[in-house]
Amino acid sequence: MLQRSLRRRWVLLVIGLVVAISCCFAVGIGKTLSQPLSKPEIVFPDYQQRSQIIQSYEEQVHQSPDSFILLRLLAGQYLRRFREVGDVEDLLRAEQAARRSLTIHPRQGGATEMLLASALLSQHRFQEALQVVTEAPQITEVVLLRASILMELGDYETTEQLLTSATISSTESTGQSAIQARYLELTGHLNQARQLLDQRLQQMDSFYTTPAETLAWFHVRAGDLAFAAGDLNQSEWQYRQALIIFPDEVAAYTGLARLYSAQHRWQQALEMANQGSDRVPQVETLAYKADAQRALGDPKGAAATEALIEVVARLSQVQGIYDRALANYYSDHGIHLADALQIAQQEVALRDDIYAEDTLAWAAAANERWQDAQRAIQRATRYGTEDALLHFHHGVIAWHCNDLATALDHLQWALRLNPQFHHRYAAEARQLLAKLRGN
Amino acid sequence: MTISVQQLSQGSSQGLKLAKVEFINSPLVISWYLLQHIQRWTRAIGIGIAILAVTFCCAVLPAKASDHQDTTFLATKLTAADLTDLYVFESPNNSSNVVLAMDFDPLIARGEIRPFDPAVLYQFKIDNTGDSVEDLVMQFQVEGRGSNQKVIVRGLGKPNAPGTISRLLPVRGRGSLDQPFKAGQATVFMGTRKDPFFFDLEQFFKVIPDRNYLLQPNPAPPFTVLTFRPPGEAKDFLDPFNVHSIVVELPKAAVGTGKIGVWMTTSIRTPRLRSGQFTQIERLAVPALNELYMDFKDHNVSNLQTPVADRENQSKAIRGFVQAIGRPQGIADAIISVAIPDVMQADLSKGSGTYFGTQLAQNFGGRRPKDDPIDVTTAVTFGSAVTGITQGTIPGLISDNVGPNNANFLTTFPYLGNPR
Numbered sequence: 001m002l003q004r005s006l007r008r009r010w011v012l013l014v015i016g017l018v019v020a021i022s023c024c025f026a027v028g029i030g031k032t033l034s035q036p037l038s039k040p041e042i043v044f045p046d047y048q049q050r051s052q053i054i055q056s057y058e059e060q061v062h063q064s065p066d067s068f069i070l071l072r073l074l075a076g077q078y079l080r081r082f083r084e085v086g087d088v089e090d091l092l093r094a095e096q097a098a099r100r101s102l103t104i105h106p107r108q109g110g111a112t113e114m115l116l117a118s119a120l121l122s123q124h125r126f127q128e129a130l131q132v133v134t135e136a137p138q139i140t141e142v143v144l145l146r147a148s149i150l151m152e153l154g155d156y157e158t159t160e161q162l163l164t165s166a167t168i169s170s171t172e173s174t175g176q177s178a179i180q181a182r183y184l185e186l187t188g189h190l191n192q193a194r195q196l197l198d199q200r201l202q203q204m205d206s207f208y209t210t211p212a213e214t215l216a217w218f219h220v221r222a223g224d225l226a227f228a229a230g231d232l233n234q235s236e237w238q239y240r241q242a243l244i245i246f247p248d249e250v251a252a253y254t255g256l257a258r259l260y261s262a263q264h265r266w267q268q269a270l271e272m273a274n275q276g277s278d279r280v281p282q283v284e285t286l287a288y289k290a291d292a293q294r295a296l297g298d299p300k301g302a303a304a305t306e307a308l309i310e311v312v313a314r315l316s317q318v319q320g321i322y323d324r325a326l327a328n329y330y331s332d333h334g335i336h337l338a339d340a341l342q343i344a345q346q347e348v349a350l351r352d353d354i355y356a357e358d359t360l361a362w363a364a365a366a367n368e369r370w371q372d373a374q375r376a377i378q379r380a381t382r383y384g385t386e387d388a389l390l391h392f393h394h395g396v397i398a399w400h401c402n403d404l405a406t407a408l409d410h411l412q413w414a415l416r417l418n419p420q421f422h423h424r425y426a427a428e429a430r431q432l433l434a435k436l437r438g439n
Numbered sequence: 440m441t442i443s444v445q446q447l448s449q450g451s452s453q454g455l456k457l458a459k460v461e462f463i464n465s466p467l468v469i470s471w472y473l474l475q476h477i478q479r480w481t482r483a484i485g486i487g488i489a490i491l492a493v494t495f496c497c498a499v500l501p502a503k504a505s506d507h508q509d510t511t512f513l514a515t516k517l518t519a520a521d522l523t524d525l526y527v528f529e530s531p532n533n534s535s536n537v538v539l540a541m542d543f544d545p546l547i548a549r550g551e552i553r554p555f556d557p558a559v560l561y562q563f564k565i566d567n568t569g570d571s572v573e574d575l576v577m578q579f580q581v582e583g584r585g586s587n588q589k590v591i592v593r594g595l596g597k598p599n600a601p602g603t604i605s606r607l608l609p610v611r612g613r614g615s616l617d618q619p620f621k622a623g624q625a626t627v628f629m630g631t632r633k634d635p636f637f638f639d640l641e642q643f644f645k646v647i648p649d650r651n652y653l654l655q656p657n658p659a660p661p662f663t664v665l666t667f668r669p670p671g672e673a674k675d676f677l678d679p680f681n682v683h684s685i686v687v688e689l690p691k692a693a694v695g696t697g698k699i700g701v702w703m704t705t706s707i708r709t710p711r712l713r714s715g716q717f718t719q720i721e722r723l724a725v726p727a728l729n730e731l732y733m734d735f736k737d738h739n740v741s742n743l744q745t746p747v748a749d750r751e752n753q754s755k756a757i758r759g760f761v762q763a764i765g766r767p768q769g770i771a772d773a774i775i776s777v778a779i780p781d782v783m784q785a786d787l788s789k790g791s792g793t794y795f796g797t798q799l800a801q802n803f804g805g806r807r808p809k810d811d812p813i814d815v816t817t818a819v820t821f822g823s824a825v826t827g828i829t830q831g832t833i834p835g836l837i838s839d840n841v842g843p844n845n846a847n848f849l850t851t852f853p854y855l856g857n858p859r
Contacts, residue, residue, distance in 0.1 A: 042584060044554045056548040060679055069641055069676065073546070105645060206708070208584055209519045209556040 043212045043245055047084040053077055061097075068108065071101035075115045082122065084213045084248065086280050095119040110142040117145055126153055126351055141175065148179050151186065154353035156383065159183060174200055174214075178221065185225060186354055188384030190417075194225045216246035223255050227262075228387055230418035235259055250280045257288035261423040266295040283312055283325040287332075291423065313339075324359040331359075331366040341367050354380050354390075362393050365400070373397045381410070388414040388421030392429050399432060408436050519544050519556035520705035522723040523682060524636050527701045527783045527805035529791055530688055531850060537694055537787060539563050539577075540686045540808070540855060541703045547631065547681040549859040555581040555588055555616065555629070560605060560706040560717045561685055564598075567695035571746040571780045572601045575694065578608055579629060579685050581616070590614045590629045592622035595693055602745055603719040605706050619852055625689040628853035632684040635808040635847055635855050636726075639839040640676035642668050646836065647731075666835025673840035679859060686853035691787040698797060700724075700782030702746060719743060724783045726812040728753065731820065732760040732774075746780035753779050761820070766831040773826045774819060799825065808855060809843040 057074040064070055078094035081087070098116035102108065113136035120129035126149060133146045147162035163183055177200040184193035201218050204210050223238030236259055242252035253276030260269035273289035276282070286309045293302035313326050324347050330340035344363040347356040361376035377394045395411035398404075411433045420426050523542045530536035541561060547553050560580055564573035578593035593608040600606070612622025617630030646667065667673060702724035706717035721742045723729075729741060733756040741752060754775045761771040777798040784797040785805035792803025794810040806812060814837075818824035821836040847856040 044584070046553075049551055053548045053551050056550060056679075064674065067641055067676075069644070108644075203709075207517055207519070207556055207558050209517070209554060 042208075043210050043215055044208055046209075046211055047080075047213055047246065047248075050077065050081045050084060054081060066104055068101040068105040068112070071097045071104070072108065072112045072115065075101065075112070075119070079115060079118055079122075080211070080213070083217075084246070086250065088123070091119050091122050095123075110137045110139045113137075114142060114145055117149070121149060121152075124350075144176055144179050148182070151179075151182060152353055153351045154356065156183075156187065174204060174218070178218070181221070181225070185228070186383060186385050188386055190225065190229055190386035194222070194229060197222050197225060212246045213249070216242040216249040216252065219245065220249060220251045220255055223252070223259075227255065227259060228418065230388075230420070232259060232263065232418075232420060248279055250276050250282070250285070253279070254282065254285045254288070257285060257292070261288050261291055262418075262420045262426070264295070264423055266292045270296060277308075281308060281312060283309055283323055283329055286312070287325070287329045295423075324355060327359050327363050331362045334366065337363070337366050341369075348376075354383065354385055358390050358393060361397060365393070365397050370397065370400045374401050374403075386417055388417040389425065390414075391417065392421070392425050395429065395432065399436070404436060408433070411436070517556070517559070517707070517720075518546075519683075520559045520707065520720055521545060522703055522705055522721050523634070524726055525701065525703050525724050525783050525806070526635075526808055527785045528807040529803050529805070531854070532852070533688075534790060535690055535692070536688050537691045537785070538686065538688045538852075538854065539701060540684060540853070542632070542634065542636070542682045542684050542855075543705065544683040545634065545677075545680065547634075547683070547858075549679055549681070551681075553631070553683070554584070555683065557581050557583065557588075558707055560607075562605065562704045562706065563687070564702050564704060565595075565694055566700040566746075566782065567697075569698065569700070571700060571749075571782060573598055574601075576605075576608070577625070577687060578605075579627075581629070588616055590616060590620075590627065592625070592627055595623070595625065595689065603704075603706075603743060605704075605717045605719070606715055607717075624693050625687050626852055628684070628686040630684065631681050631858045632853070633847045633856040633858055634677045634680045634682035635843075636677050636682075637675040637811075637841050637843055637847075638677060638813050639667055639673045639841045641674060643839065665833060667839045670840045675841045675844070678844070681858040684853070684855050686855060688852055695787055697788050698784060698786045700746070700780070700784050702782045722746075722781070724781045725778045726806070727816045728778055728781055731816060732757045741781070746782050749780035750775075753781060764821070764831070764833070766820070767828055769826055769828050770820060777825075808848055809845075811842060813841075814838045 054074070054077045057070060057077055061067065061070050061074055075094045075097035078090045078097060082090035082094065095116060098112050098119060101112045102116065113132050117129040117132040117136075120126075120132065130146070130149045130153070133142050133149065136142045143162050143165060147159045150156075150159045150162070160183070163180060177196055181193040181197045181200075184190070184196065197218065201222055204215055204218060219238045219242035223235045223242065226232070226235035226238055236256065239252045239255045239259065242249045253272045257269050257273040257276060260266070260272060269288055270292035273285050273292060276285040277289055286305055290302045290305040290309070293299075293305060309326070309329060313323070323343065327340045327343040327347065330336040330343075340363040341360075344356070344360040348360050350356075357376045357380035361373045361380055364370075364373035364376060374397055377390075377397045381390055381394050391410040391414035395407045395409075395414060398410060399407035411429045414421060414429050415426065415433070418426075521543055523545045524540075525542075526538070526540035528538050528540075530538050541563065543561070544553060544555075557580060560578060562579070563577045565575040565577075566572055567574050574597065575595050576598045577595045580591045580593075581588045582591055583589055590613065591610055592612040592614070593610055595611075596608045598605065599608070612620065612625075612627065614620030614622065614627060614629075617628075619626055619628045621627070646665070702722055704719050704723075705721045706719045708716070709718050719742070722744070724746075733741065733753065741749070744752070754771075757774050757779070758768065758771045761768065761774070777795050783804075783806060784795075785792065786797045786801075786803055789797075789801070789803040792805050792807075793800055794806050794812055794815050795804060796802035797804025815824070817839065818837050819826065821833040823829045823832055824837075848854060849856055
């Protein structure tokens with residue numbers, strides 16, 4: 001335990017030092033955070049040529065079907081197009097091309113294995129992805145991918161060990177920064193995570209040829225972290241920046257819908273949710289849409305949106321996929337509570353990460369299974385993750401369990417992190433706090 | 440008093456539940472949704488965990504040839520700064536002129552439009568005093584974004600300070616991409632070309648798979664595949680690909696009078712530097728030197744240094760490789776004597792040249808686009824070329840059996856063929 005704690009401190013110290021030194025050198029990074037509305041840098045819209053490039057590679061592969069390098073390049077392009085367009089067929093194509101490449105020439109040093117693992121991961125085939133990277137040569141990039149998969153599976157101890165070794169071997173990749181930032185975020189070091197990501201973004205923004213979707217995704221992540229920190233102006237700017245860079249960045253629409261909902265800017269929330277769900281009908285985005293419709297006095301529209309959520313849920317079940325966003329939606333709205341609990345339990349069984357535990361805690365709470373809820377929320381918050389919604393959940397559950405001191409502590413924590421963390425729960429956290437203080 | 444989660448969730452749609460169930464259960468509606476949304480919904484699988492996948496999509500870009508996709512940073516993040524090949528040759532059309540060509544940003548697919556990055560400073564560096572320190576530099580940048588990118592040329596001139604930190608020289612000329620133009624005494628071309636490099640990369644990776652840039656540390660030989668493919672079966676992997684090029688033709692007299700050493704660099708601004716300064720992120724001259732002999736983890740060290748440091752670093756790698764394949768140290772000595780420091784040597788006082796000819800044949804030396812540096816390097820390393828040493832030769836590795844395709848070259852400036 002002591003060893004683990006020391007190791008974690010060491011990882012954080014190293015990452016912190018990198019961040020601190022970089023920030024000392026960085027010019028105007030503080031300005032970036034506090035004065036966000038500068039003219040955006042535009043990158044080359046490489047995504048517009050993706051299908052043409054893929055066609056070129058497909059023709060080459062047709063001519064040279066035994067070329068493992070061309071198959072690998074093709075797999076990489078399919079993955080890029082999946083991220084840009086969201087067509088799951090591209091994931092399957094990428095998987096097939098990567099597998100063919102590895103069959104032709106099994107010793108490829110980890111590159112093709114990473115493509116294969118990425119394709120599997122994006123299909124939520126976590127264990128298969130983990131197996132691929134575990135058996136691949138342990139180059140830095142593979143180790144980082146492994147760390148990232150393990151983080152999704154909730155194995156933060158092994159993640160920490162892998163990040164320690166990766167930190168030693170290389171500090172140069174943007175991918176490494178993203179994964180380190182995620183680890184910092186989950187383990188209660190939100191500001192360090194933001195600094196690391198912002199510093200990397202500053203460099204990425206200076207290059208015109210950075211792939212547009214990649215850069216947009218980094219801006220979305222920066223927006224997510226800014227929202228978590230209650231820096232709503234910066235969060236909005238980052239999401240908007242992402243959409244300027246890559247107009248189909250669904251995560252940016254979802255982020256903006258969440259942000260505007262939290263601020264009760266319902267018309268804008270609805271617009272963003274519409275834009276996002278028109279591209280990919282995700283439960284979270286649809287949920288913001290339904291909430292916005294209801295707030296704007298459109299119960300029929302809200303009902304239709306909720307019906308679509310149900311369709312998505314049914315399709316999920318047919319495919320054996322359990323969506324934590326759906327469970328949260330059910331719990332939040334007090335509907336299908338047994339389903340919510342079942343989905344949450346399936347999620348924990350599939351990948352027992354912080355947010356699966358939180359989903360389970362909230363679903364258990366919605367089903368008034370307070371002891372189960374308490375156990376789950378304690379696990380969800382054990383790393384001190386600075387996410388206001390987690391702490392709100394913890395506060396409510398603790399209050400129901402008559403642990404008033406813990407309730408007070410977590411509700412205060414939630415509001416301190418982000419006074420506008422949720423369109424409804426932020427106000428309810430204040431009400432509950434007032435009651436507790438009244439007691 | 441207690442508040443339930445349900446109470447906290449006031450505003451939820453209990454009243455809508457029935458209507459919703461009826462709506463959902465309508466076969467017509469289900470069919471419509473299945474048709475309209477199933478594909479879009481299935482797309483959503485995975486997007487929910489985009490936090491992971493982006494890192495690895497952009498982290499994985501495979502394949503490397505002469506020096507194509509050198510180091511992880513260059514291959515995954517800034518391919519625009521990724522140098523591939525340097526050519527230094529006597530002008531075919533004017534014996535008073537010398538031509539310098541720099542290729543970078545590899546693996547441009549047929550028909551792909553790839554822009555230039557204004558953040559990158561490209562430089563030819565020329566030593567005309569024999570100390571591996573640049574006496575003259577010529578600098579290139581693009582300005583602007585979108586379809587209006589223009590080329591800016593600075594130099595030929597003395598650098599403000601030699602080394603890995605560069606400052607810009609005064610502007611000598613401006614021009615359009617993909618069109619020759621004059622900048623002082625130089626004729627300049629910057630644009631997309633057919634990649635002139637030719638190599639059976641596919642088989643090379645089967646021979647030495649662990650030179651693949653993502654596999655580190657590279658285990659030592661012995662090799663599991665001991666031959667390149669025979670003529671007729673061997674394939675030039677780079678045949679379908681284009682590359683970005685800068686080609687300059689200028690009077691020999693502007694560069695020097697005798698032996699020169701040329702290398703090329705890419706540099707970017709970083710926040711830690713003062714305004715107007717660029718820091719070197721890649722350096723290259725002699726082809727296949729890094730790829731064949733040097734551990735990948737050392738590539739970036741080499742990229743960030745000047746040629747002055749090569750004797751110690753690269754010599755050690757060459758000796759280690761030659762020893763690992765079981766060949767006498769005389770092979771390593773020969774390679775080191777001609778290839779280290781990593782600068783392209785040329786003798787401007789001579790009329791025509793061959794690859795490594797400055798060192799080995801007292802001619803112009805340099806490297807022409809049709810030269811076959813892979814065959815020269817493999818013939819020395821695995822055969823008896825230059826040294827006459829026959830001990831431990833590996834005959835199947837003496838040539839990759841891929842030669843130049845005349846269709847990929849021009850007889851007039853800019854000499855590198857039109858893009859595919």
